[in-house]
Amino acid sequence: MNGESGDKQQENDIAKQVAVLVQQAKALQSAGSSLSTRLRIEEQALSQQAVALEKKIGRLRADAFSALEKDELSQELAEKIEEDIQRAHGMVCEGDVGALLPPKFSGRFLRMLLGPVNVKAAETDVRFKAKEEYNAYRDRTAVLFLLFPCILLLSENWFWQGCFPALPVQAYQAWLLFFYTSLALRENILRINGSNIRPWWVYHHYCAMLMAVIALTWDIRGHYPDCKKKQRGVHLFLIWAVMQGGAMLLQNRYQRQRLYTRIALGKAGRMDVVWGEAAGVFGQLSLLYPLLFLLQVCQCILGFLFVRTVFRKDSEWQVVGCGLLLLIMAIGNFLNTVETLVAKMRI
Amino acid sequence: MNGESGDKQQENDIAKQVAVLVQQAKALQSAGSSLSTRLRIEEQALSQQAVALEKKIGRLRADAFSALEKDELSQELAEKIEEDIQRAHGMVCEGDVGALLPPKFSGRFLRMLLGPVNVKAAETDVRFKAKEEYNAYRDRTAVLFLLFPCILLLSENWFWQGCFPALPVQAYQAWLLFFYTSLALRENILRINGSNIRPWWVYHHYCAMLMAVIALTWDIRGHYPDCKKKQRGVHLFLIWAVMQGGAMLLQNRYQRQRLYTRIALGKAGRMDVVWGEAAGVFGQLSLLYPLLFLLQVCQCILGFLFVRTVFRKDSEWQVVGCGLLLLIMAIGNFLNTVETLVAKMRI
Ligand SMILES: CC(C)(COP(=O)(O)OP(=O)(O)OC[C@H]1O[C@@H](n2cnc3c(N)ncnc32)[C@H](O)[C@@H]1OP(=O)(O)O)[C@@H](O)C(=O)NCCC(=O)NCCS
Ligand SMILES: CC(C)(COP(=O)(O)OP(=O)(O)OC[C@H]1O[C@@H](n2cnc3c(N)ncnc32)[C@H](O)[C@@H]1OP(=O)(O)O)[C@@H](O)C(=O)NCCC(=O)NCCS
Numbered sequence: 001m002n003g004e005s006g007d008k009q010q011e012n013d014i015a016k017q018v019a020v021l022v023q024q025a026k027a028l029q030s031a032g033s034s035l036s037t038r039l040r041i042e043e044q045a046l047s048q049q050a051v052a053l054e055k056k057i058g059r060l061r062a063d064a065f066s067a068l069e070k071d072e073l074s075q076e077l078a079e080k081i082e083e084d085i086q087r088a089h090g091m092v093c094e095g096d097v098g099a100l101l102p103p104k105f106s107g108r109f110l111r112m113l114l115g116p117v118n119v120k121a122a123e124t125d126v127r128f129k130a131k132e133e134y135n136a137y138r139d140r141t142a143v144l145f146l147l148f149p150c151i152l153l154l155s156e157n158w159f160w161q162g163c164f165p166a167l168p169v170q171a172y173q174a175w176l177l178f179f180y181t182s183l184a185l186r187e188n189i190l191r192i193n194g195s196n197i198r199p200w201w202v203y204h205h206y207c208a209m210l211m212a213v214i215a216l217t218w219d220i221r222g223h224y225p226d227c228k229k230k231q232r233g234v235h236l237f238l239i240w241a242v243m244q245g246g247a248m249l250l251q252n253r254y255q256r257q258r259l260y261t262r263i264a265l266g267k268a269g270r271m272d273v274v275w276g277e278a279a280g281v282f283g284q285l286s287l288l289y290p291l292l293f294l295l296q297v298c299q300c301i302l303g304f305l306f307v308r309t310v311f312r313k314d315s316e317w318q319v320v321g322c323g324l325l326l327l328i329m330a331i332g333n334f335l336n337t338v339e340t341l342v343a344k345m346r347i
Numbered sequence: 348m349n350g351e352s353g354d355k356q357q358e359n360d361i362a363k364q365v366a367v368l369v370q371q372a373k374a375l376q377s378a379g380s381s382l383s384t385r386l387r388i389e390e391q392a393l394s395q396q397a398v399a400l401e402k403k404i405g406r407l408r409a410d411a412f413s414a415l416e417k418d419e420l421s422q423e424l425a426e427k428i429e430e431d432i433q434r435a436h437g438m439v440c441e442g443d444v445g446a447l448l449p450p451k452f453s454g455r456f457l458r459m460l461l462g463p464v465n466v467k468a469a470e471t472d473v474r475f476k477a478k479e480e481y482n483a484y485r486d487r488t489a490v491l492f493l494l495f496p497c498i499l500l501l502s503e504n505w506f507w508q509g510c511f512p513a514l515p516v517q518a519y520q521a522w523l524l525f526f527y528t529s530l531a532l533r534e535n536i537l538r539i540n541g542s543n544i545r546p547w548w549v550y551h552h553y554c555a556m557l558m559a560v561i562a563l564t565w566d567i568r569g570h571y572p573d574c575k576k577k578q579r580g581v582h583l584f585l586i587w588a589v590m591q592g593g594a595m596l597l598q599n600r601y602q603r604q605r606l607y608t609r610i611a612l613g614k615a616g617r618m619d620v621v622w623g624e625a626a627g628v629f630g631q632l633s634l635l636y637p638l639l640f641l642l643q644v645c646q647c648i649l650g651f652l653f654v655r656t657v658f659r660k661d662s663e664w665q666v667v668g669c670g671l672l673l674l675i676m677a678i679g680n681f682l683n684t685v686e687t688l689v690a691k692m693r694i
Contacts (some may be wrong), residue, residue, distance in 0.1 A: 014411055015424065018431045021403055025435035028396050032443035035389055042382055049375050056368055064361055077362065084365045088372035096379035113529045115480050117536055119464050133462050167664075170564045177560075181528070182460045189464055213524075216563045217517045317514075 047100040053092045054101065061085050098194060099127075107188035109206070119189045127193045128259070134186050135256045141179055142252055146245030148172050149238040156235070163227035164234055166220055177212035180205045200336045204329055211325045218318035233306060233319050240302050247288075247295050254284045289341065296334045303327035394447040400439045401448065408432050445541060446474075454535035456553070466536045474540045475606070481533050482603045488526055489599055493592030495519050496585040503582070510574035511581055513567055524559035527552045547683045551676055558672045565665035580653060580666050587649050594635075594642050601631045636688065643681045650674035 064081045067073040073081075093101065099120065110119070121127050152172060156164055184205040191197055215237075222230045306323025309315045411428045414420040420428075440448065446467065457466070499519060503511055531552040538544055562584075569577050653670025656662045 014407065014414060014420065014428060017407055018411075018428050018435075021400070021407060022431050022435050024396075024400055025438040028393065028400060028444055029438040029442065032393055032397075032447065035393065036443045039386060046375065046379055046382065049371075050379075053368070053371055053375060056371075060361065060364055060368060064365075067361060073361070081361060081365050084369050088365075088369050091372040091376040095376065096383045097375055100379065113532055114461075114466075114536060115477060115484060115533050117466050117477060119461075119466060121465060130462060130464060137462060166564070174560050185460055186462050189461060213521050213563065216560070217513070219566045219568075221566075 050097050110188045138252050142248040149241040173212050173215045180208040207325050207329050214321045296330050299330035397444050457535045485599050489595040496588040520562045527555040554672050554676050561668045643677050646677035
């Protein structure tokens with residue numbers, strides 16, 4: 001008797017607790033959906049205002065410019081107006097409000113690989129974090145980028161008697177493919193989150209991905225001394241990769257410092273960045289630019305050497321293809337570096 | 348005189364408009380940051396409640412189970428309790444509230460390729476959309492998956508006199524690499540968004556990616572009739588790919604119908620899905636399962652044939668490697684398909 005009433009007690013207890021649970025879950029669910037509805041309405045209202053203001057900014061900037069051209073505006077006032085407009089632009093197009101603006105850029109590459117997923121971060125500090133993480137990733141991998149070809153080049157003479165075995169070189173190429181894919185994905189995400197990366201730096205990683213795939217299919221096997229001639233391309237490519245790794249480390253140092261200046265300046269627009277630049281990183285730039293140009297010249301020469309093999313009777317399409325891609329990348333890199341330089345000079 | 352006063356007029360006009368603009372931008376900015384602050388506070392409160400309720404659900408479920416074991420609970424009441432708990436679980440762990448729960452799963456693969464980006468969609472309908480898009484993507488690509496090897500196999504005899512040239516086969520492998528990478532990325536994103544995909548189906552795509560990379564480095568060039576022997580593996584692989592494409596189309600049909608049932612049932616938990624299944628898709632499953640098992644047997648045989656070449660004197664590591672991967676995939680696929688079947692039977 002006692003046992004049975006104990007059972008009943010237990011039954012009632014659990015049933016009661018479950019009933020309470022269901023009530024709580026219901027309350028939570030409706031709180032959740034009401035929050036999400038309210039949120040959507042408020043966000044939409046702010047987003048419409050932001051779009052309207054963004055248009056107005058464009059219009060006023062054009063007005064001020066044409067007034068300046070027609071001499072209806074003094075130089076002094078024009079500068080003050082431009083500064084104010086810049087400030088308004090920062091408030092509307094960056095930070096919390098900027099996150100509500102419809103994205104300017106919908107990465108085809110991202111959509112192809114990820115599907116229509118939203119990778120736009122809502123909060124500014126998250127966006128800065130993403131950029132910081134990207135820089136940290138580049139730092140970590142730049143070391144690998146430098147080490148991998150160094151080890152291959154050293155082993156060539158020490159262990160492999162002057163001939164690369166195919167596998168380590170292919171493993172290196174597979175790693176490059178992975179690395180460039182991840183850079184391209186991350187840069188697309190940064191662009192969606194409002195970074196001003198020039199599209200070329202992203203395209204240039206697509207070219208590099210294609211080059212890695214082509215290099216994977218390239219058969220470099222052979223015995224000494226035959227292999228020497230066949231593998232001359234591999235050898236040159238690795239040397240160039242070492243140089244590139246060095247430049248990458250330097251470039252990362254510069255970009256990181258630039259980001260810190262930017263964060264220190266708060267929610268900075270482009271203008272602020274340039275001011276920050278004059279202060280801290282100018283010295284680095286004057287070392288970086290010559291090095292980049294040198295690298296681009298080397299890239300060009302390498303591409304040319306590769307393409308030239310098309311006239312040899314044992315020419316391989318992989319070498320010619322990689323050569324063409326190297327030439328395209330060298331020219332694109334050069335043009336874009338010059339354009340960046342010119343843009344920095346102008347301001 | 349008139350011109351000058353016109354200028355002044357113009358100057359004042361623009362300056363005034365810019366001043367208004369800056370005011371508006373400031374107001375908008377503070378509205379944006381206040382919204383984002385409020386949002387963060389409310390979300391955090393709801394999220395804490397959701398975590399607490401999720402724990403409670405687990406505890407009550409365990410209590411009910413042990414009471415049932417000890418015969419302190421009637422079967423009937425236990426079923427009602429389980430149903431209620433299930434309902435509460437659906438309300439807390441899916442939908443708007445579920446989106447606020449801390450993610451159970453942080454894809455290493457995603458973090459490696461994308462960095463620490465948030466790909467969790469906030470709204471339930473967006474999450475269903477993502478799944479629908481994933482199914483649509485699989486449909487589109489299944490056709491290519493079927494066509495690509497068919498064309499290669501037909502051309503082998505019609506144009507290429509029994510020998511594959513290397514380039515089209517390598518292009519196919521490069522496409523496979525791209526395809527599997529994108530599937531793996533999308534499935535990781537779906538998992539983060541609460542899908543119950545078994546981890547194996549994702550791992551299995553990592554294996555397939557590795558296989559595509561290995562196949563890319565495989566040199567299949569040769570002249571007739573030498574090539575025949577060397578390319579027998581390619582030939583078999585392509586035939587198997589055609590079969591797989593067929594199964595994929597059928598599997599997609601089934602998965603899509605399953606999703607529609609699920610959407611029709613509203614914010615459904617797993618239970619509802621099983622009920623929906625019994626209704627509509629059972630016929631399809633009884634065709635799909637035998638076909639999947641047949642395919643897995645074929646995959647196993649193919650893997651075995653590839654691995655066996657290790658005993659030939661001209662054996663190539665690429666063939667053996669692909670064979671091992673095929674065997675691993677076949678066994679994993681089989682085990683997981685059986686486990687899914689058993690799980691469906693049990694309910
Ligand atoms: C020239 C260079 C140093 C200028 O860098 P910069 O001063 O940051 O250039 P910008 O002011 O135009 O930068 C705008 C944005 O693009 C980003 N960016 C610039 N170059 C980039 C690159 N190569 N890769 C990725 N992002 C880049 C910046 O970080 C900045 O991002 P943010 O808006 O999120 O802050 C830089 O573009 C560079 O190093 N390019 C060299 C590439 C090259 O030729 N390599 C040699 C062969 S591989
Ligand atoms: C066996 C099979 C038909 C079961 O499918 P199912 O009934 O949807 O299985 P479950 O109920 O376990 O599904 C749970 C979740 O995993 C998903 N899922 C199941 N199998 C999947 C697969 N192979 N790929 C991607 N997602 C899959 C489902 O869509 C569902 O997602 P949801 O929670 O977002 O709705 C399916 O797993 C399958 O087709 N596997 C065969 C793979 C194979 O062996 N291929 C042959 C060689 S390539």
